[in-house]
Amino acid sequence: MTATTQEKIVAAARQLFETEGAGAVSMRRVADAVGITPMAIYRHFTNREELLKHISDIAFEEVAQEWAARAQHPDLMHGLLHSMENYLDYALQHPHLFDYSFSVARDDARRFPEDFRARKSPTLNVVADMLEEGVRRGLLRECDPWDLAMVLWGQAHGLIALYRAGRFSYDEAQFRAFYLQSLGVLFDGIKR
Structure with a gap:
């Protein structure tokens, strides 16, 4: 089964989180890892804090x-x-x-x-x-x-x-x- 965009965002953010800490999780870095624009993340998460809380x-x-x-x-x-x-x-x-x-x-x-x-x-x-x-x-x-x-x-x-x-x-x-x-x-x- 193919992962949804939200699942890809969470997986990329979690990878950054796990390896470098919460400070490394920026919308730009997550977007780059997923292959989307940073603004596309906001369709799934209101802000960075909501993404971190979700993880x-x-x-x-x-x-x-x-x-x-x-x-x-x-x-x-x-x-x-x-x-x-x-x-x-x-x-x-x-x-x-x-x-x-x-x-x-x-x-x-x-x-x-x-x-x-x-x-x-x-x-x-x-x-x-x-x-x-x-x-x-x-x-x-x-x-x-x-x-x-x-x-x-x-x-x-x-x-x-x-x-x-x-x-x-x-x-x-x-x-x-x-x-x-x-x-x-x-x-x-x-x-x-």
Whole structure:
């Protein structure tokens, strides 16, 4: 099946985004990559910010689907650990998308608690659902699953941000082991 013009625009913009970061995504560069005029892009996207948001939303959905698939583990705690490991994988494999999605101040960014409790986060929904299930099954201490999901996210994000800023002398394998161990410590604190 032949890709539509909009799909070609998104693919070209995402390629620029992935390799060079959000700053590299200009309407001119995207148009050149697709073989259209920059003005033709505006038939599909109101402005550059809408295009970037569209790319980010697609990436969120892809990650959420992957997290949900990997979280399907007979042992709920292993599933939860896998979902948090997916966050690390995403940060390391897609650093520019990761930064734009999770580390850059944006007007359209989801806000805690209202947006998250309204289930507007395809990725954190997966984690909160597992935590709620863990509480329901008596595996985890009684807690608010959204508050705990945010604590887990904060722990994971903080370590990843420090690693990416060069604050660890570990190579990637050593950091991954440390990251997973730290999450294990946190999980031990919430288990019943």
